[in-house]
Amino acid sequence: MACWTRESPMDERxxxxxxxFSRAAKFLKLYSRDRSAIFGLIFLATLILxxxxxxxxxPVDPEKPELASTLFPPSVVHPLGTDYIGRDQLMLIIYGARxxxxxxxxxxxxxxxxxxxxxxxxxxxxxxxxxxxxxTADIFLTIPTLPLVLLVVAVLGPNLIxxxxxxxxxxxxxxTRIVRSDTLSLMKRDFIEIERVMGAGIRRILFKHLLPxxxxxxxxxxxxxxxxxxxxxxxxxxxxxxxxxxxxxFMLNTSISYWIIGAWWLSFFPGLAIFxxxxxxxxxxxxxxxxxxxxxxxxxxxxxxxxxxxx
Amino acid sequence: MGFATYIAKRLVVAVLLIFVAxxxxxxxxxxxxxxxxxxxxxxxRMSPEARASILKSFGLDKPLYExxxxxxxxxxxxxxxxxxxxxxxxxxxxxxRIPATLALMIPSLxxxxxxxxxxxxxxxxxxxxxxxxxxxxxxxxxxxxxxFWLGFVLLTFFSLFLGxxxxxxxxxxxxxxxxxxxxxxxxxxxxxxxxLVNLANFSLLMRxxxxxxxxxxxxxxxxxxxxxxxxxxxxxxxxxxxLPTVTMVGLFVGFILTGAILTETVFSWxxxxxxxxxxxxxxxxxxxxxxxxxxxxxxxFSNLITDIIYGLLDPRITYG
Numbered sequence: 001m002a003c004w005t006r007e008s009p010m011d012e013r014x015x016x017x018x019x020x021f022s023r024a025a026k027f028l029k030l031y032s033r034d035r036s037a038i039f040g041l042i043f044l045a046t047l048i049l050x051x052x053x054x055x056x057x058x059p060v061d062p063e064k065p066e067l068a069s070t071l072f073p074p075s076v077v078h079p080l081g082t083d084y085i086g087r088d089q090l091m092l093i094i095y096g097a098r099x100x101x102x103x104x105x106x107x108x109x110x111x112x113x114x115x116x117x118x119x120x121x122x123x124x125x126x127x128x129x130x131x132x133x134x135x136t137a138d139i140f141l142t143i144p145t146l147p148l149v150l151l152v153v154a155v156l157g158p159n160l161i162x163x164x165x166x167x168x169x170x171x172x173x174x175x176t177r178i179v180r181s182d183t184l185s186l187m188k189r190d191f192i193e194i195e196r197v198m199g200a201g202i203r204r205i206l207f208k209h210l211l212p213x214x215x216x217x218x219x220x221x222x223x224x225x226x227x228x229x230x231x232x233x234x235x236x237x238x239x240x241x242x243x244x245x246x247x248x249x250f251m252l253n254t255s256i257s258y259w260i261i262g263a264w265w266l267s268f269f270p271g272l273a274i275f276x277x278x279x280x281x282x283x284x285x286x287x288x289x290x291x292x293x294x295x296x297x298x299x300x301x302x303x304x305x306x307x308x309x310x311x
Numbered sequence: 312m313g314f315a316t317y318i319a320k321r322l323v324v325a326v327l328l329i330f331v332a333x334x335x336x337x338x339x340x341x342x343x344x345x346x347x348x349x350x351x352x353x354x355x356r357m358s359p360e361a362r363a364s365i366l367k368s369f370g371l372d373k374p375l376y377e378x379x380x381x382x383x384x385x386x387x388x389x390x391x392x393x394x395x396x397x398x399x400x401x402x403x404x405x406x407x408r409i410p411a412t413l414a415l416m417i418p419s420l421x422x423x424x425x426x427x428x429x430x431x432x433x434x435x436x437x438x439x440x441x442x443x444x445x446x447x448x449x450x451x452x453x454x455x456x457x458x459f460w461l462g463f464v465l466l467t468f469f470s471l472f473l474g475x476x477x478x479x480x481x482x483x484x485x486x487x488x489x490x491x492x493x494x495x496x497x498x499x500x501x502x503x504x505x506x507l508v509n510l511a512n513f514s515l516l517m518r519x520x521x522x523x524x525x526x527x528x529x530x531x532x533x534x535x536x537x538x539x540x541x542x543x544x545x546x547x548x549x550x551x552x553x554l555p556t557v558t559m560v561g562l563f564v565g566f567i568l569t570g571a572i573l574t575e576t577v578f579s580w581x582x583x584x585x586x587x588x589x590x591x592x593x594x595x596x597x598x599x600x601x602x603x604x605x606x607x608x609x610x611x612f613s614n615l616i617t618d619i620i621y622g623l624l625d626p627r628i629t630y631g
Contacts, residue, residue, distance in 0.1 A: 139331055142614060146569040147587075147606040148335070154591050154599050155339055231457055235573050238459050240591050252459060256577070260478075264467045271460025279455040 030291035037287020040280035047277065051097035062087065062095040062246045071263050081265035083251070084258055089265065092246055093273050099237075099247040100230055100277065103164045107229045110168025112222040115175020116214075120206055122176065123183025134180070137173035145170050146235060158241040167229055178221055182214050216292035223285035227278035234274045248274050318619060325615045330383075332607035336600050337382050341375070386604065392597035396590070401597040405583065405605055411481055412582030416571055418498060419505035420564070426506065427513025428556065432549065434514065435521035447515060454511035458570040462504045462577035469500060476500050479579035501578045505570050512563050513556060521552040557624060561617030565610045 032038055050057065066086035074081045080089035122133040152166045186192060186209070195205055236242070237249020244250075248270040255266035366372045373381070385391065391402040430450060434443040453461070470478035477483065477497050482490070524530065525548050533543045575584030583602060590598040 139328060142328055142607075142611060143332055143335070144565050144568060144603075144606045144610050146572065147603045150572075150587065150591070151336070151599055151603040152339055154594075155596065156342065227455060231455075234457050235459070235569070238457070238573065239576065239588050252457075252463070255463075259463060259467055259471065262471060264471070267460065267463040267467070271457060271463060275456050275460060278457075279452075282451075282455055 027291045031287045034283075034287045034290055036283040037290070040283030040287065043276065043280040044284060047097055047280075048101060050094050051101055054091075054094045054098070057094060058088070058091040060091070062092060071258070071261075071266075073263075074265055080269045081263075083266055084254065084263075089251075089269055092251060093248065093269060096247045096251060096270065097273070097277075099160065099242075099244045100233060100274070102160065103167065103233045103243075104226050104229050104281075106164040107167040107171065107233075108222050108226045110164065111171035111225060111229075112175050112218060114168070114172040116179050116211070116218055118172065119176040119179025120183055120210060123180040123187065124202070124206060124210065130180075133176065137176050140170060140173045143170075146232060149232060149236060150239065150241065153236060153241045158236075158243045160243045163233060163236065163241075163243050167232055171225060171229065174225065175218070175221055178217065179214060182217060183210055186210055186213055220285060220289045220292055223281060223288055226285075227281045230274065230278045230281065314622065317622060321615055321618050325611050328611045329608055332604060332611070333383060333386055334379075336604055337379055340596070340600065391601045391604075394595055394598050396593045396595045396598070401601045404598060405586070405601050408581065408583045408586050409605075411580060412571060412575070412584065414481070414494070415498070415501055415505070415575065415580055415582060416564075416567055419502045419509075419571075420560075420567055422502065422506045423509045423513055423563075423567070424556075424560065427510050428517050428553070430510070430514035431517025431521060431556075434518045435525070436544070438518075438522050443518075447518065450511035450514040453507040454509075456508060457573070458504060458508045459573040459577050461508060462501065462574050465500050465504060466577065481581055501574050501580055504574050504577075505567060508570050509563065509566055512559070512566060516559055517552065517556050520555045521548060524548045524552045527551075554621070554624060558617060558621050561610075561614035564613035568606055568609060 054062075064087075066082070066088075069078070069082050069086040070084060072078050072082040072086075078088050078090070080093065082088055083092065118133050118137070122130040148170055149163075149166050153162055156162050192205060192209055195209065234249035234252075237247050238252045240250075240253055242250035242253070251270035252267055255263070255270070258266050363372070389400070389402045391400065391405070393399070394401045394404050397404050427450070430446050434446045437443060466478055469476040476499055478500075481497050482493050483497075525544075530543060530548060533547050538547075571582065572584035572587050574580070575582045576588040579585060583605065586598065587602050589595075590602065
C-alpha cells in the first residue's frame with residue numbers, strides 16, 4: 001500500500017529501469033534533432049568561454065584608450081575595426097558579453113524563482129491567495145516594462161544588482177501563469193489526490209510532486225525568457241543606463257554620433273552580438289522544449305503561447 | 312448586465328491601474344538613496360536655511376502621506392513638477408512631444424497589424440509547408456532583433472550608402488510648415504524598423520489561432536454543407552481567428568511603445584522616446600517620472616479600448 005501511494009510520474013520513470021545515463025542519451029538524441037538548437041548551444045558555449053577567459057585572449061584593460069588607432073575600419077589586425085578611442089572592437093565585444101550574460105542568467109533565475117513560487121502558491125492554495133497573486137500579476141503585466149525598468153534604474157542608479165533585480169522583478173508574471181495552470185492540472189491527478197487522502201503534508205505535495213513534475217517546463221520557459229531579458233538590458237544600455245561601460249548596448253549608445261562619418265562597424269557588430277545571442281537562446285529553448293516536452297513538438301508556437309499567456 | 316455597466320467597470324479598473332502606476336512612481340522616487348531631494352540639494356556648501364526653504368518650496372518638508380496626496384492631486388491637475396532642464400512644467404514638455412510619437416506609432420501599428428495578419432493567413436493556408444516555415448522564420452528573425460540596431464542598419468544603408476532616405480527628424484530642416492510628403496519621406500525608415508521588429512507578435516499569433524480554428528467542428532460542418540474552401544476560410548475561419556488577435560492589440564501597444572522609445576532615439580524622431588533618452592542623459596528626473604506615468608496611461612487606455620472593441624466584436628461575450 002505505502003509503496004504505490006508514493007507513485008508519481010517521476011518515480012514511474014525511474015522504475016522502468018531508466019538510468020541517468022540512458023535518460024541523458026535520450027535527451028541528447030531529441031535535442032540534437034533540431035540543427036538550429038545545436039548551433040545555438042555551440043554559439044553560447046563559445047561566447048561563455050570567450051567571455052570567461054577574456055583576460056587570457058586580450059590581457060589588456062578594456063577601458064584604456066588607444067588613441068593611435070581611432071576609428072580603423074575592419075582589417076586583419078582589427079577584424080571588427082576599432083572604436084572612437086581606438087579600442088579593438090572584437091576585444092570590446094568579448095569583454096562586453098560579460099554584463100549581458102551575467103544579467104541574463106541572474107534576472108532569468110530571479111524571475112523564474114519568483115514565478116515558480118507564486119505560481120505554486122496560487123495553484124495550490126487557490127481562493128483568496130490565488131486572487132491576490134493573480135491580480136498583482138495582472139498589474140505587473142499592464143505596466144510597461146521598459147519604461148518602468150528605465151525609471152527605476154535612472155533613479156536608483158545603474159549598477160549590476162539594480163538592473164538584474166528590476167528586470168527579474170518585472171518579468172515574473174508570465175512564469176506565474178504557466179506554473180499556476182500546470183499546478184492546477186496536476187492537482188486534479190490521482191496521485192496527488194491519493195497523497196492528500198493519505199494525509200501528506202503541504203511540503204511533501206509541493207516539493208515532492210508539484211515542483212519536480214514541472215521542472216521541465218520551468219526550465220523551458222526560463223530559457224525562453226532569457227532573450228527578452230537580453231533585449232531589455234541592451235535597450236537600457238543603449239539609452240545610456242549601462243552598469244558597466246564595456247557592454248554591447250553601451251557600445252551602440254556611443255556609436256550614435258559616428259554613423260554619419262561612415263563608421264558603420266561601430267554600431268553593426270555590437271548589435272549583431274546582441275541579436276545573435278538572443279537568437280541563440282531562442283534556438284536552445286526550442287531544442288530544450290523538443291527534448292523535455294516531446295509531447296508538444298509544435299515549433300515556434302512557444303513564443304505565441306508565451307505572449308498569449310500574458311493576457 | 313448591460314454593455315454600459317461593463318464599460319463602467321472597465322473604466323474603474325483602468326483608473327485603479329493608473330493609481331497604481333502613480334503610486335509606483337512616488338515609491339521609486341522616495342526609495343532612491345537620499346530621497347527625492349538628493350538631486351536638488353546636492354551642494355555641500357548649502358546653508359541649512361537655504362536647504363529648508365528649498366524643501367519647503369517643493370513641499371518636501373511635509374509628512375509622507377501629505378506629500379503623496381499632493382502628488383496625486385498634482386498628477387490630476389497637470390502639476391507634474393518642473394523640468395530641471397527646460398525649467399518649464401514637465402507636463403507641458405511631455406504634452407508637446409505626444410503628437411510626434413503618435414505620428415510614428417499609429418502608422419506603424421496599422422502596418423504591423425495588416426502585414427502580420429496577411430503573413431499569418433498565408434502561412435496557415437498550408438501549415439508546416441515551405442511557405443509557412445519561411446514566413447514564420449522571417450518574422451521570428453526580426454523579433455529577436457534589437458529595434459535600435461535594425462534602425463542603425465537601415466539608416467547606414469539607405470541614408471549613408473544609398474542616400475535615398477532622410478536619416479533623422481520628422482521634417483526637413485528647410486521646411487517651415489508641415490508638409491505631408493516630407494513627413495511620409497521621413498516616416499519610411501522608422502516605420503519600417505518598428506513594423507519589422509513587431510511583426511512576429513501578430514503573424515505567429517494569427518497563424519496559430521487560424522490553425523486552431525480550422526480544426527473546429529463548425530468548419531467541418533461548413534465543409535459538409537459543401538461550401539467552397541475560399542468561403543470557409545475567409546467567411547468562417549478568418550473572422551473567428553481575428554478575435555484573439557484583436558485582444559492582443561492592446562498588449563502590443565506596449566511593445567510598440569517600447570520599440571518607439573528606442574527607434575525614435577536612433578532616428579532623432581522628436582517624440583517621447585527621444586525625450587526619454589535626452590532626459591536620462593540630462594538626469595532630468597521630473598521628466599523621466601512624467602514619461603513613465605504617460606506611458607502607463609497610454610498602455611492602460613489602449614488595453615481598455617481593446618477590451619471594449621472585443622466586447623463589441625464577439626457576440627458570445629456577456630458582460631459579467
